[in-house]
Amino acid sequence: MANAYPAQAFCSRKHRMKNEDSAGQLTASTIDMTVDAVRVHESDKRIQPISFRELVPEIKDTGYLTHSIFYYPAKFIPHVVRYALKSFTKEGDWVVDPFAGSGTVGVEAYICGRNAFLLDLNPLLNYMMPLKVYTDTERLRETHLSQMLEGLEKSTNPFTPAWSNIAYWYPPEMLEVLSRYWGFIKSSEDNPYTAIIQSSLLKAGKHFSYAEHRTPKLFRSKSKLKYVEELLQTDWRGKLSEMIRGHSLETLRRLNDFATLTSQHNSCIEFEGGVDSSYYSFQREFDALITSPPYLQAQEYMRTVKMELFWLGYNDEEIRKLSRLEIPYRKADRIIETPTLDKIRVALTRDDLVKLLDSYFCHTINALENGMSQLKEAGTACIFIGNPLIDGIKVEIWRILMEYFMDNGYGFENLYEDRIKHRQLFGTRKNKNPDGMKSEFLLILRKER
Numbered sequence: 096m097a098n099a100y101p102a103q104a105f106c107s108r109k110h111r112m113k114n115e116d117s118a119g120q121l122t123a124s125t126i127d128m129t130v131d132a133v134r135v136h137e138s139d140k141r142i143q144p145i146s147f148r149e150l151v152p153e154i155k156d157t158g159y160l161t162h163s164i165f166y167y168p169a170k171f172i173p174h175v176v177r178y179a180l181k182s183f184t185k186e187g188d189w190v191v192d193p194f195a196g197s198g199t200v201g202v203e204a205y206i207c208g209r210n211a212f213l214l215d216l217n218p219l220l221n222y223m224m225p226l227k228v229y230t231d232t233e234r235l236r237e238t239h240l241s242q243m244l245e246g247l248e249k250s251t252n253p254f255t256p257a258w259s260n261i262a263y264w265y266p267p268e269m270l271e272v273l274s275r276y277w278g279f280i281k282s283s284e285d286n287p288y289t290a291i292i293q294s295s296l297l298k299a300g301k302h303f304s305y306a307e308h309r310t311p312k313l314f315r316s317k318s319k320l321k322y323v324e325e326l327l328q329t330d331w332r333g334k335l336s337e338m339i340r341g342h343s344l345e346t347l348r349r350l351n352d353f354a355t356l357t358s359q360h361n362s363c364i365e366f367e368g369g370v371d372s373s374y375y376s377f378q379r380e381f382d383a384l385i386t387s388p389p390y391l392q393a394q395e396y397m398r399t400v401k402m403e404l405f406w407l408g409y410n411d412e413e414i415r416k417l418s419r420l421e422i423p424y425r426k427a428d429r430i431i432e433t434p435t436l437d438k439i440r441v442a443l444t445r446d447d448l449v450k451l452l453d454s455y456f457c458h459t460i461n462a463l464e465n466g467m468s469q470l471k472e473a474g475t476a477c478i479f480i481g482n483p484l485i486d487g488i489k490v491e492i493w494r495i496l497m498e499y500f501m502d503n504g505y506g507f508e509n510l511y512e513d514r515i516k517h518r519q520l521f522g523t524r525k526n527k528n529p530d531g532m533k534s535e536f537l538l539i540l541r542k543e544r
């Protein structure tokens with residue numbers, strides 16, 4: 096297939112690693128093992144340095160159009176997805192993302208005229224996608240949104256989440272107002288305006304609470320308690336209304352811009368949040384898989400979005416059930432063995448970390464393999480991963496996945512390394528990453544049988 100990005104970083108086929116190369120030989124020659132460290136020689140020839148941001152200059156802003164409506168931890172930068180779509184799929188193809196998160200693959204697929212099927216354990220996907228891929232041809236009207244917002248202010252019908260310790264998270268007066276606002280949403284017709292206001296309430300509901308709103312993790316901090324105490328001395332009701340209104344209008348404009356840009360597009364974006372991708376039964380085949388699995392020591396996504404899920408109507412038991420399926424916080428049901436993973440397992444001295452590692456690779460591979468089993472012959476899997484440290488040992492996730500899948504019917508296509516320069520965020524605080532560089536890898540595999 097013609098490559099849409101023939102720039103410098105895309106190597107010609109003859110320079111790519113051939114499938115006949117032996118994974119074992121490569122692994123042995125590139126890893127130097129000591130009892131508590133795995134060092135990887137930089138001379139690994141398969142790694143193609145790349146800058147996705149430079150390679151996809153038409154995307155000027157990572158949050159363009161609807162990408163930034165929702166905050167989501169560890170989102171894809173859209174450049175990576177655009178690059179994979181343009182390089183490994185053509186118009187009308189079907190793409191699957193088993194770890195869809197906030198649906199970046201869905202947005203990019205629609206813009207590029209591809210169809211996408213998105214899955215995630217997090218049910219928020221079901222609330223985000225109808226806004227992020229807004230396909231109505233009729234423009235949304237600000238006047239209508241304003242009328243709805245007036246109705247929201249007048250609402251007298253409260254909705255209280257089934258959250259046993261909700262009083263821990265809200266001062267009573269803020270809880271009273273938010274409950275009335277949510278009562279309005281619950282009793283309104285399901286339409287794009289309600290969905291827009293709901294997305295604003297999700298944002299404002301965290302800001303106007305004791306939960307720290309500047310980090311994804313759900314926790315109460317002393318500084319946030321102080322912030323809320325001070326806020327209560329001001330016109331906080333006016334500020335809350337202003338936040339909801341501002342966010343709603345901004346979202347409406349983004350939806351209209353998205354609809355204008357894609358008015359001639361008619362791709363299909365299907366999604367299902369709240370499901371475990373490892374055991375999902377697919378009904379179709381795909382031309383490509385494009386995904387970014389959870390991090391090894393990942394955010395606990397379910398814990399992170401608990402507050403939002405309660406407001407949306409989930410209860411304790413439903414959230415607990417989902418949390419038990421989250422990677423890597425669940426028990427492994429098989430042990431993955433590859434040369435690199437086996438060496439790391441031996442080097443680890445802590446049992447809890449071995450368990451974490453086993454759980455991570457078991458369930459990440461189960462979900463990837465489940466999605467990849469639906470790939471057509473010669474279909475491509477594009478997997479975006481980092482190289483985390485576990486107890487000081489570098490875990491080359493791409494290498495472990497490559498070893499596993501090359502033994503199971505897939506050929507190696509390419510491996511890109513994107514080095515991202517980070518600004519030091521915390522003035523005097525020790526930077527864990529002293530060279531200021533962080534790499535992420537895009538591993539490309541091709542289905543052979």
Ligand SMILES: C[S@@+](CC[C@H](N)C(=O)[O-])C[C@H]1O[C@@H](n2cnc3c(N)ncnc32)[C@H](O)[C@@H]1O
Binds near residue numbers: 169193214372
């Ligand atoms: C790195 S995030 C993906 C972010 C996504 N690429 C984006 O741009 O928003 C990994 C995702 O894996 C999901 N996840 C964790 N365990 C899962 C499971 N068992 N089945 C499906 N998804 C799971 C998490 O909810 C999270 O959204």
